[in-house]
Amino acid sequence: MTHTASRGSDPPALAGADVCAIVVSYHPDADFPLRLRSVSPQVGTIVVVDNGSADAERNLLREAASDPKLDLIFNIENFGLARALNIGIQRAAMLGYSSVLLLDQDSRVDRDMVRTLVDIQASIPDRERLAVVGSNYSDITLRAPAITKGTPGVTTGTPGTIEQAALDGDWEEVEFVITSGSLVPLAAYFDLGPFREEFFIDYVDEEYCRRAKAKGYRVVRSRKHLMSHAIGSPTQHEIFGVKKWTTNHSPDRRYYIARNNTVLLREYGNFRAGMWALKSLSRCLRQCKRIMLHEPMKTRKIAAVIQGWWDGIRGRMGPRRRRRGASTVDSDGMTFASDRKPPGEHPRGGVRWP
Numbered sequence: 001m002t003h004t005a006s007r008g009s010d011p012p013a014l015a016g017a018d019v020c021a022i023v024v025s026y027h028p029d030a031d032f033p034l035r036l037r038s039v040s041p042q043v044g045t046i047v048v049v050d051n052g053s054a055d056a057e058r059n060l061l062r063e064a065a066s067d068p069k070l071d072l073i074f075n076i077e078n079f080g081l082a083r084a085l086n087i088g089i090q091r092a093a094m095l096g097y098s099s100v101l102l103l104d105q106d107s108r109v110d111r112d113m114v115r116t117l118v119d120i121q122a123s124i125p126d127r128e129r130l131a132v133v134g135s136n137y138s139d140i141t142l143r144a145p146a147i148t149k150g151t152p153g154v155t156t157g158t159p160g161t162i163e164q165a166a167l168d169g170d171w172e173e174v175e176f177v178i179t180s181g182s183l184v185p186l187a188a189y190f191d192l193g194p195f196r197e198e199f200f201i202d203y204v205d206e207e208y209c210r211r212a213k214a215k216g217y218r219v220v221r222s223r224k225h226l227m228s229h230a231i232g233s234p235t236q237h238e239i240f241g242v243k244k245w246t247t248n249h250s251p252d253r254r255y256y257i258a259r260n261n262t263v264l265l266r267e268y269g270n271f272r273a274g275m276w277a278l279k280s281l282s283r284c285l286r287q288c289k290r291i292m293l294h295e296p297m298k299t300r301k302i303a304a305v306i307q308g309w310w311d312g313i314r315g316r317m318g319p320r321r322r323r324r325g326a327s328t329v330d331s332d333g334m335t336f337a338s339d340r341k342p343p344g345e346h347p348r349g350g351v352r353w354p
Contacts, residue, residue, distance in 0.1 A: 016042050016043055016044070016114045016115060016118065017043070017044040018044060018097065018098065018099065019042075019043045019044060019097065019099050019100065019101050019114055019118070019183070020043060020044055020045045020046070020047060020092035020095065020097040020099070020100050020101070021039050021042075021043045021045070021046040021047070021100070021101040021102075021103055022046075022047050022049065022085060022088035022089060022092060022100050022101065022102050022103070023036065023039075023046060023047070023048050023049070023088075023103045023104075023105055024048075024049050024050075024051060024081055024084040024085060024088065024104070024105065025048055025049070025050045025051065025053060025057075025061065025105045026050070026051045026052070026053060026078060026105065027053050027054065027057055028050075028053065028057055028060065028061070028105050029106075030060070032060065032061075032064070032105055033060065033063070033064035035105070035106075035107070035108055035109075036048070036064055036067070036070065037067070038108070038109055038111070039101075039103065039109055040067055040069050040070070042109070042111075042113060042114035042115070043069070043101060043114055044069070044097065045069050045070075045071055045092070045095060045097070046067075046069055046070050046071065047071045047072075047073065047088045047091045047092055048061060048064075048070060048071070048072050048073070048088075049073045049075065049084040049085075049087050049088040049091075050072065050073065050074050050075060051075050051077070051078040051079055051080070051081075051084050052075055052076060052077040052078045052079075058074060071091065071095075073087060073088065073091060075087070078319075079197075080197060080199075080200035080201055080319065081179070081195075081200065081201040081204055082194075082195040082196055082197045082198075082199050082200060082201070082204045083195075083197040085102060085179070085195050085204070086194040086195055086197065088100070089184075089186065089189060089194070092186070093186055097186070098185065098186050098187065099121075099183060099184065099185050099186060100183075100184050100186065100189075101113075101114060101117070101181075101182070101183050101184075102179050102180065102181070102182045102184060103180050103181065104179065104180035104229065106229070106230070107137075107180045107181065107227050107228070107229045108227055108228045108229075109181070109226065109227045110225075110226045110227060112226070113135060113181065113226040113227060114183075116170075116222055116224060116226055117133050117135065117181075117183040117222065117226070118183070119170070120133050120170055120171045120220065120222055121133050121183060121185070123169075123170070123171070124171075124218065124220065126218075128187070129188075129216060129217050129218055130185060130188065130217065130218050130220070131184070131185075131188045131192065131208075131209065131212035131213075131217035131218060131219055132177060132182050132183065132184050132185075132188075132208075132209065132212070132219055132220075133171070133177075133182070133183040133220055133221070133222070134174070134177025134178065134181060134182050134183075134219070134220070134221040134222065135177075135180070135181025135182070135221070135222050135225075135226040135227050136221055136222050136223060136224060136225045136226060137178075137180075137181060137225055137226065137227045137228060137229040138225045138227075138228045138229075139228075139229065139230060139231075169223070170222065170223055170224065171220045171221060171222055171223060172220065172221055172223055173218060173219065173220050174219055174220065174221045175209065175210070175213065175219065176205060176206040176209035176210060176219060177205065177209060177219060177221050178205050178229075179204060179205040180227070180229055181226060181227050181229070182205070188212070188217060191215075192208070192211055192212055192215060192217070193211070195207075195208055196208075198317035198318050199256070199260050199263075199317070200256055200260075200317075200318065200319055200320075201253070201256050202253065202256040202257045202260050202261075203256075203257070203260035203261060203263075203264055204260075206264060207260075207264060210264070210268045214268075231247055232247030232248055232249045232253070233247065233248045233249075234246065234247050234248065235248060235294070237293070237294045239293065244290070244293075244294065246290050246291075246294040246295055248295055248296075249301075250301075251297060251300040251301045251303070251304040252304065252320055254287065254291070254301045254304040254305050254308065255304040255305070255307055255308040255311075255320050256308065256320070257287070257305075257308065258280075258283075258284050258287065258304070258305045258306075258307075258308030258309045258312065259307075259308035259309065259311045259312040259316075259317075260308075260312065261280060261283060261312070262276075262277070262280040262284075262308070262309055262312025262313060263312050263315070263317070265277075265279055265280050266280075266312075277313055280309060280312065280313075281309060284305050284306065284308075284309045287305050288302045288305055288306075291305070304320075307320075
């Protein structure tokens with residue numbers, strides 16, 4: 001789909017100070033404050049939403065909060081990535097921001113990340129229909145191939161289209177982008193709805209992008225690598241001269257990957273009858289094969305994959321294991337470790353949480 005530019009109705013261009021970074025932390029390492037400091041000069045505020053880390057790790061975050069730009073929110077337990085992102089975005093909207101930059105706690109950003117993303121957003125025709133601008137990234141493990149034409153998820157377009165022009169410039173239109181490094185306009189976020197909290201963690205980003213595309217929004221990605229990032233804890237293995245990578249995800253992550261992928265195939269896949277279930281089972285079996293050949297905790301991980309597939313078939317969502325007494329996020333489930341002004345008192349104009 002292409003859109004005709006309508007400059008008269010375009011929102012004003014952003015500056016870095018108009019962007020609020022949202023970082024979800026979960027047992028952050030000692031270098032996490034250093035990574036935050038590389039983001040701080042590029043944005044107006046950083047909202048860190050901690051998902052139930054230990055006391056020592058929370059103290060680390062409190063020390064990092066000496067940066068006046070840092071706003072801390074502590075959840076009493078791990079509410080999942082999707083819910084933590086929604087909490088952080090709610091806070092950003094209360095502070096008056098109209099765009100947010102989403103980051104994983106282990107991503108290392110380039111100095112010009114925000115400026116580049118903002119420039120891309122300003123260059124998009126009909127940008128009021130823009131759902132997200134994603135960052136390309138260098139794999140920390142040095143195993144990721146370069147993005148090229150024909151890569152799954154990239155819309156190559158035809159000569160003369162906006163998509164083809166983008167491929168020759170700073171950005172490309174794609175099917176989805178990863179959460180980390182995503183610049184999200186809140187006007188689009190409020191129209192599309194929040195990240196789906198029942199997904200908990202994996203495929204949260206892909207589901208949001210597919211939902212956006214279904215409503216006629218655009219999803220674009222920088223052609224320039226703007227951060228370094230790793231998926232899981234990958235290791236390389238060789239069998240009969242063939243090299244294979246595996247991510248070494250934990251059993252819980254294997255569960256969410258299998259379950260949420262199954263749900264996406266059912267909701268967005270173009271399959272006849274129940275063929276989506278067989279497609280998902282085939283993917284799960286490939287996961288099991290790789291786990292069996294290359295990863296530790298084989299039995300637990302394979303059991304998690306099968307459980308995830310079966311729960312996805314049945315539509316059983318939410319956390320894999322709920323703690324007794326767990327409830328939805330409310331004021332009793334999180335605490336604020338900084339003293340930002342509430343809605344109506346912040347001098348910055350912008351989108352407010354409805």
